[in-house]
Amino acid sequence: MTPFAYVRPTSVAEAVAAVGSSGTARFIAGGTNLVDLMRYDVETPQTLVDITRLPLKTIEDAENGGVVIGALVSNADLAYDERIQRDYPLLSSAILAGASGQLRNAASTGGNLLQRTRCYYFYDVATPCNKREPGSGCPAIGGVNRIHAILGASEHCIATHPSDMCVALAALEAVVHVTGPEGERRIPFAEFHRLPGDRPQDDNTLKHGEMVTAVALPAPRFGAHHTYLKLRDRLSYAFALVSVAAGLDMADGRITDARIALGGVAHKPWRDEAAEALLKGQAPSPAIFAAAADHILRDAKGQGDNNFKIDLARRAIQRALEQAAAGTPQVQAEKRVN
Amino acid sequence: MPEMTFASAAPDEIPISLTINGQLHRLDVTPWTSLLDLLRETLHLTGTKKGCDHGQCGACTVLVDGTRINSCLALAVMKDGAEITTIEGLGTPDNLHPLQAAFVEHDAFQCGYCTPGQICSAVGMMSEGHASTRAEIRELMSGNLCRCGAYTNIVDAIEDVMQDGRPAVREAAE
Ligand SMILES: Cc1cc2nc3c(=O)[nH]c(=O)nc-3n(C[C@H](O)[C@H](O)[C@H](O)COP(=O)(O)OP(=O)(O)OC[C@H]3O[C@@H](n4cnc5c(N)ncnc54)[C@H](O)[C@@H]3O)c2cc1C
Ligand code: SF4
Ligand code: FES
Ligand code: FES
Numbered sequence: 100m101t102p103f104a105y106v107r108p109t110s111v112a113e114a115v116a117a118v119g120s121s122g123t124a125r126f127i128a129g130g131t132n133l134v135d136l137m138r139y140d141v142e143t144p145q146t147l148v149d150i151t152r153l154p155l156k157t158i159e160d161a162e163n164g165g166v167v168i169g170a171l172v173s174n175a176d177l178a179y180d181e182r183i184q185r186d187y188p189l190l191s192s193a194i195l196a197g198a199s200g201q202l203r204n205a206a207s208t209g210g211n212l213l214q215r216t217r218c219y220y221f222y223d224v225a226t227p228c229n230k231r232e233p234g235s236g237c238p239a240i241g242g243v244n245r246i247h248a249i250l251g252a253s254e255h256c257i258a259t260h261p262s263d264m265c266v267a268l269a270a271l272e273a274v275v276h277v278t279g280p281e282g283e284r285r286i287p288f289a290e291f292h293r294l295p296g297d298r299p300q301d302d303n304t305l306k307h308g309e310m311v312t313a314v315a316l317p318a319p320r321f322g323a324h325h326t327y328l329k330l331r332d333r334l335s336y337a338f339a340l341v342s343v344a345a346g347l348d349m350a351d352g353r354i355t356d357a358r359i360a361l362g363g364v365a366h367k368p369w370r371d372e373a374a375e376a377l378l379k380g381q382a383p384s385p386a387i388f389a390a391a392a393d394h395i396l397r398d399a400k401g402q403g404d405n406n407f408k409i410d411l412a413r414r415a416i417q418r419a420l421e422q423a424a425a426g427t428p429q430v431q432a433e434k435r436v437n
Numbered sequence: 438m439p440e441m442t443f444a445s446a447a448p449d450e451i452p453i454s455l456t457i458n459g460q461l462h463r464l465d466v467t468p469w470t471s472l473l474d475l476l477r478e479t480l481h482l483t484g485t486k487k488g489c490d491h492g493q494c495g496a497c498t499v500l501v502d503g504t505r506i507n508s509c510l511a512l513a514v515m516k517d518g519a520e521i522t523t524i525e526g527l528g529t530p531d532n533l534h535p536l537q538a539a540f541v542e543h544d545a546f547q548c549g550y551c552t553p554g555q556i557c558s559a560v561g562m563m564s565e566g567h568a569s570t571r572a573e574i575r576e577l578m579s580g581n582l583c584r585c586g587a588y589t590n591i592v593d594a595i596e597d598v599m600q601d602g603r604p605a606v607r608e609a610a611e
Contacts, residue, residue, distance in 0.1 A: 105451060105468035105514055127515070134471070134510045135491050147468065149515050179567060199580020200562055201498055205506045335579035432576040 101143045108148060111155075111278055111312060117148045119280040119308025126150050126310060128171060128207035131198075132214040140224050141215075141231060151207075155312055158182065164318030167276070170209030170311045174198070174264065177208060186319035188428065189346055192327040193267035195431045199336050209311035212265060212275065212291065215302060216258035216366075217338055219243060229255045230299040237299075245404040246340065249412065250396075251365040256299030257402055260292055260367050261338045267327060269360035269368035270344040273316050279309030292367030302366075321346035321358075323426035328419040329362070330411060334434045339363035341412045343419035347378070354378045354424070359395065364412055371395045383424035385417070392416035453517040457482070458526030466513045473497045473508035476523060484524035484553045488582070495581035498554040498561070499523050505561025507580075524553035527560065536560060539594035547585035555581045559595045571596060 108114040118124045124146035127133050136142040155169035158180055166186075168177060177183055178194035198206065220226045220238045227235035239247055239257050247257040268288050275286040292303045305311070329342040342362035348355045357378040361369040374394040381387045392413045399409045418436060422428055427437055450465040457480065466475060473490075476482045476499070488496030490509045497509040500522040528534035536556045539545070546552045558581045568574045574592050583591065 100469045102449065102467070102469055105512075127512075129510075130512060130515065131492055131507070131510045134512060137469075138490060147512075151515060175565070179565075199495065200565070200577050201495060201505050201507045201558065201580045202492060202510075204504045204561075205510065335576055336582075432570070432573045434572075 100137050101140060103137075103144055104146045106146060106148050107152060108150070109152070111153055111310065114148050114150050114153060115278055115280060115308055115310050117146070118310070121146055122307065124148055126209075128210040129173070129202075129205040130210075131202050131206045132210060136215065136222075139222055141222060150310070155209075161315060165316045167313050167315045168208050169313055170207060172208045174203040174206040174208070174211060175200070178203065187267075187271065187316060189321065189325040189327055189344055190264070190267045190271060190316070192325075192428060192431055193263045193329075193342075193344055196327055196329040196339075196342070197263035208264075208314055211262055212268075212311060212314070213303065213305075214260075214262055217246065217261045218258040219246075221258065230258060230295075230302075233298075233300045240402065243404060244402040246338070246363075247402050247405050248365050249399045249401055249405060249408045250361075250369050251294045251367070252400070252402075253295045253297065253299070255297055256295035256366070258295065258299065258366060259363055260302070260365070261363075262368075263327070263329060263339060263342060263362060265292070266339075266342055266344045266360045266362035266368045268314065268316075269370055270346050270358040271316055272358070273314050275311055276313040276315060277305065277309045278312050279306060281306075283312075285315075288368075289370060295366045299366075320348055321423075322349070323428070324349050324423045326419050326422035326428040327431075328415055328422065328429045328436065329431075330415055341408055341415045343412075343415045344368075345416075345419040345423040347383075347420070347423045349424070353380060353382050355380070357391075357420075359391065359416065359420070361395070361412060361416070364399075364408060369395070378420075383420070385421075388417045388420040389413075391420065451514050453514055455513070455516060455518075456520040458522060464513075468512060468514045470513045471509055472499070472501075472511040472513045472516055472521070475513040476508065476521075482523050482525050485557075486550055486553055488550070488554075493582075494551070494554075495558055496551050496554040498558040498581065500557055500561055503561075503564060505558050522557070522560075524557060527556065534560075535598045536594065539598045540591070543590045543594040543597065544587070545590040545594040546583075546587050551581060551583045551585075551587075555583065555591055559598075563595075563599060568599070574599075 125144040127147045155171040159167045178191045220228045273288040324347040331337040339362045344360045346358045357375045374391045486496035488494035492507045492510045499508045528537045
């Protein structure tokens, strides 16, 4: 690991100033992604700014009936929080589908949003990679790309965002609270992560020195009509090949509104509002779920090794919508898909 | 309050204190020293194992303020002031921790390399209190790989201790 200096600010303002004043300074929270990347020399910050002692560890009620989750609430504390389990079970479920007990204890809400891709080439400094070294090329295109994107990729990068939690946050339409050198702002979740385009080095729309202080959720919805369905190479402790967060508002046997977000398929959690609109006013049926899946995947493009993901995603979307409509969400400890 | 800055004898080193298995240690560490390396290389507490150094195996699992984490991905300097429990702090050869006794009783290992991490992880999982079924134990212990494949007996050992707090002698389980 490349040596670095260490500072431990005692306020958000100090932390933001410490990172903002140096292009090579970085925040560190749980460290479960950053320390790993530093060990591979993928990340080589000269200063680490330890934010773990800042008072951002509470989950508070918000005026709009929602909650505000502090950026330093651990993934485990968030998933097992009584109110989150009761009102946002989709979020609990997605978090518990990810990583391991130990990692969820260490990982933070903010860090989860900012975790980087698991693309093999990104991790291997002996290979080119446009995300790690802009302009050097993308060896995943035409290379080994089983885990890569089928939607929204560019000729510069076909990486995926690996988070499970963020897929649920996309479906729940969370808002990210940020404090930076220029003050505070709020970023709707759909605008937080970005597609690679010709700037794959930017995973998201944060500016250097901006810190995530909280993630806010709107008032609860969907009732029992939600699910997080994650498909992967082994039954636990593996990243998603394809995952689906689905939530349906239902009344009198009909879908009044729908939210569908996909993980493992794009540079960001993937939502398609037109496909969601297709479900509005419909009674749940295999035909309408298939139509929604087809719509979401209409522009899907395989890269070779990951061609299988298109069909897998189609079936995962349909199954997730069936689970959500029936009010029988996937149980993460239960490995059979119901 | 001003930002904390650190002064110490050697350049790059930062003074921290850690209570490890009940004993207070005052240490000077470089910021890039992992908790795992500090335990093994500096303090010679080699019960905690390094399997991957990347959070992928769980062999390095220890308890920090009672919570299980991967010590390979934790920077020691960030744990300043914490209480750390390693496998050496759980029991002694004459007085085994119930989980240690259960692992022996159930043959829950072959080479033993993953065992300290498995046991620390199981202690953490039990205090978290979210596992009651066998499927839940398996899911919540998935962060600990066992290359020897002793999983069935590991779950037996944990289930046994969860049921009555001490291992029971059992006929061939599965
Ligand atoms: C073996 C393994 C398996 C995993 N499996 C899964 C999985 O299946 N699903 C899944 O979703 N995740 C998985 N993860 C990833 C894990 O969820 C992330 O590593 C974790 O959420 C990152 O959080 P952290 O607090 O540790 O972040 P850190 O490592 O501390 O930071 C990550 C990045 O975020 C930045 N950062 C941290 N906090 C803030 C903040 N408040 N504001 C601005 N920037 C910030 C840091 O500068 C850094 O760039 C896995 C990780 C490992 C090692
Ligand atoms: S897919 Fe993106 S992250 Fe992977 S090698 Fe190509 S540019 Fe790098
Ligand atoms: S050594 Fe820490 S998880 Fe493998
Ligand atoms: S006993 Fe050998 S790795 Fe688990």
